[in-house]
Amino acid sequence: MEYWFYHLESATVEGILPGLLEKTRQKGWRALVKLPQDKLIAMDEYLWTYKDDSFLPHGRDDEPLADLQPVTLSASAVNALGHQAVFLIGGTDIENMDGVERCMVMINGRSQDDIVRERKRWKTLKDTEATLAYYQQNERGGWDKKA
Numbered sequence: 001m002e003y004w005f006y007h008l009e010s011a012t013v014e015g016i017l018p019g020l021l022e023k024t025r026q027k028g029w030r031a032l033v034k035l036p037q038d039k040l041i042a043m044d045e046y047l048w049t050y051k052d053d054s055f056l057p058h059g060r061d062d063e064p065l066a067d068l069q070p071v072t073l074s075a076s077a078v079n080a081l082g083h084q085a086v087f088l089i090g091g092t093d094i095e096n097m098d099g100v101e102r103c104m105v106m107i108n109g110r111s112q113d114d115i116v117r118e119r120k121r122w123k124t125l126k127d128t129e130a131t132l133a134y135y136q137q138n139e140r141g142g143w144d145k146k147a
Helices: 013-026 037-049 112-127
Strands: 002-008 031-034 071-074 085-088 102-108 131-137 143-145
Touching: 002 013, 002 112, 013 031, 013 037, 013 071, 013 085, 013 102, 037 071, 102 112, 112 131
Parallel strands: 002 102, 002 131, 031 071, 031 085, 085 102
Antiparallel strands: 131 143
């Protein structure tokens, strides 16, 4: 499994996540988005309306039939079973990552707490010899691979 860290500078998670989820769907992967409970409802609503001409089919794991959707939103998941991609937002974690191909860790570059917390995660994963990549957003909104 690969861990890709995305250090957001000027964009928000809401500005970046839909595009990453679309790329995940193009790969034919199911995605699990783990985020804090206080962000769950807003993200659910946002993914239905983020574009005038499109939406991302998804479900919340606290509602019926979420397991039938290509994208699952959760504040409580401890198991990523059945998902090939996991997105961790706001310091969340998943205990069981069996079967996951790629885990994307989103870092809010405007939050020192986020930066410190995710540096610790990086170091812990590096110590286990996990496959890691680090992308930092540049001034044009693109991504520069830093590690």
